[in-house]
Amino acid sequence: MKKTFATTAFILGYFTLMTTFGVIASVPVSVHKSARETVRREIIRNIACPDFITTNSELNKVKAIVEVDEAGNVNIAEINSGNTELKEYVKSQLQNMKVKSTGSPEKFVLVINFKIA
Numbered sequence: 001m002k003k004t005f006a007t008t009a010f011i012l013g014y015f016t017l018m019t020t021f022g023v024i025a026s027v028p029v030s031v032h033k034s035a036r037e038t039v040r041r042e043i044i045r046n047i048a049c050p051d052f053i054t055t056n057s058e059l060n061k062v063k064a065i066v067e068v069d070e071a072g073n074v075n076i077a078e079i080n081s082g083n084t085e086l087k088e089y090v091k092s093q094l095q096n097m098k099v100k101s102t103g104s105p106e107k108f109v110l111v112i113n114f115k116i117a
Contacts, residue, residue, distance in 0.1 A: 036108055039068055039099055047093045049114045052085060059083040060114040062090045067107045072098045077107055086114065 043066070053060055059082040067075045074094045081087035090112060 036106070040108065040110060042099045043074065043094070043097065043110060044112055046097060046099070047090060047112060049116070050086065050089050052089075053114050053116060056115050060086065062086060062112045062114075064090065064094065064110045064112075065107055066094065066110050067105050068099055069105045072100060074099065075105075 062079065062081040062083075064079040065077040067077060069075060074097045076091060076094055079087055079091055079094075081090070
C-alpha cells in the first residue's frame with residue numbers, strides 16, 4: 001500500500017512538474033507570434049488604398065516578404081503582385097515606413113488585399 005501511494009505521488013509530481021515546464025516553454029512562442037501580428041497590422045493600417053484602385057479584383061493583392069529591424073525600419077526581401085503599379089506603390093510605402101520594433105529582426109510574409117468599399 002505504501003509503495004503504491006509513493007509511486008502514485010511520484011507520478012503525479014512528475015506530471016505536474018513537466019506540465020509546468022511545458023507551459024513556461026510555450027509562452028514565448030505565443031508572445032512572439034502576437035508581436036509579429038501587431039507589426040503586421042501596424043504596417044497594413046499605415047498603407048492607404050491608392051486612388052488608382054477603382055474595382056475589387058484579385059490583382060489588388062500584394063504579397064511581400066519583409067523584415068523589421070531593431071530601429072523599426074521595414075526591409076523588403078521580395079514583393080509580388082499582378083498589378084505592377086500597385087506593387088511599386090506598396091514598395092515605396094514600405095521603404096519609407098517606420099514601425100514599432102518587435103526586438104530581434106525576423107522575416108515574415110505580409111499579404112495586403114486592397115478592397116473598395
